[in-house]
Amino acid sequence: MNCTLRRRTALRRVATATVAVALGLSLSACGGIDRAVAEDGGPVSVKVGIIPIIDVAPLYLGVEQGFFEEENLEVEMESGQGGAAIVPGVLSEQYQFGFSNTASLLLSVSKGQGLQAVAAGAATTGESGEDFGAVVVPEDSRIKDAADLEGKRVAVNTLQNINTLTINQAVRAGGGDPSTIEYVELPFPDIAPAVAAGDVDAGQVVEPFVTVAEQQGNRQVTSNFAAADPLLMVGLYFTSDRYAQQHPEVVAAFTRAMEKSLAHARRDPEKARAILDEYTDIAPEVQKNIVLPDWPEKIGIGSVKRLALLMAKDGITESPPDTAKLLP
Structure with missing residues (x-):
């Protein structure tokens, strides 16, 4: 049967749940796209x-x-x-x-x-210094790049997860040894204050906390997501x-x-x-x-x-x- 004719025939049927399913099957057979349909024929x-x-x-x-x-x-x-x-x-x-x-x-x-x-x-975003995640330090910190995080105390929101993975890779890529980093678990809102207080040497944050940290006088040392993989x-x-x-x-x-x-x-x-x-x-x-x-x-x-x-x-x-x- 011609696909267009089958579509027209199906579309004229009463919109009960059973017919809605039949319509979806008919459209699929002709290369159409099924919408989701609840049991009563309404939205899901x-x-x-x-x-x-x-x-x-x-x-x-x-x-x-x-x-x-x-x-x-x-x-x-x-x-x-x-x-x-x-x-x-x-x-x-x-x-x-x-x-x-x-x-x-x-x-x-x-x-x-x-x-x-x-x-x-x-x-x-794949752009260093212009990403939604970054490791921040105080403006006067001696940490200048990812490799300098070696042997430091770094705050993250979750241990052994995407932030530690990407920081470690950024440190490796910079020639440092990430196994020497001491990670400290803190909620995102508490990381920039901990950096400012000197409780940790650096902290990984995501937006809006990157912007907040910078507005408070901190600076970025690595965009860890982009450094690990630009995509x-x-x-x-x-x-x-x-x-x-x-x-x-x-x-x-x-x-x-x-x-x-x-x-x-x-x-x-x-x-x-x-x-x-x-x-x-x-x-x-x-x-x-x-x-x-x-x-x-x-x-x-x-x-x-x-x-x-x-x-x-x-x-x-x-x-x-x-x-x-x-x-x-």
């Missing part, structure tokens, strides 16, 4: 577990622009108590989707947890293997909407900056100066594999996590 409600940080601005922007509505998705963003709480929330289907840094997801996969990346999240995929959106298997049409719809959202944020970063008002409390004088992440439309597979190698090199895992289990 999904919860996304997020941390209210600048990385997720494209998600909020995409909801505002109607990209998820176009895919018949009703999206509710729910703040988790840190990335560590989002993974179990997705596995239990408290959330259908989540956002987390890439290293945390690789670590979960290495432990046998069934997770699947569904969309890019945030990436380094580093810092964060990803993900779901559980089980949800992906049971609801492939919803996952596909979420991915399409998220890719539109990322592309829109990349084309118009000032819209992404403006939407931070909707879900953060960043002061206006800070917000206008922060460096935004890059938001590539597709997942940078090569950088995910590089992170997996660094995890084994640093002893976080015995061998590189199997990226094929995480990547679509």
Whole structure:
């Protein structure tokens, strides 16, 4: 049967749940794109577990622009108590989707947890001194570059994770020995004050804390994300293997909407900056100066594999996590 005729025939049917499914199958057979459809024929409600940080601005922007509505998705963003709480929330289907840094997801996969990346999240800008993550020191510090971090006390928000991995790689690339660094775990808001007080020699922060630290008189010594990989995929959106298997049409719809959202944020970063008002409390004088992440439309597979190698090199895992289990 002619594909156009089949589309017209299907579209004239009553929009019950059964017919909606039949319509989706008909369109797929002709090369069309299925939207997500709930059992009652209406939109599908999904919860996304997020941390209210600048990385997720494209998600909020995409909801505002109607990209998820176009895919018949009703999206509710729910703040988790840190990335560590989002993974179990997705596995239990408290959330259908989540956002987390890439290293945390690789670590979960290495432990046998069934997770699947569904969309890019945030990436380094790749520009030294102009990235959304950096290691900062007092202006008068004798630390001048990444190699000088050797043997120093460095504050990070989480031990043995993406920030220590990338700092270590930056130190190696500069000719230093990262095994001599003493890492100290502190929440992001406490890192710049600890640096200023001399409790630590340096601290790794992300925006808006990079800008805050610089406004307080500190300076950057390395953009650790960019130094580790100029295309580093810092964060990803993900779901559980089980949800992906049971609801492939919803996952596909979420991915399409998220890719539109990322592309829109990349084309118009000032819209992404403006939407931070909707879900953060960043002061206006800070917000206008922060460096935004890059938001590539597709997942940078090569950088995910590089992170997996660094995890084994640093002893976080015995061998590189199997990226094929995480990547679509």
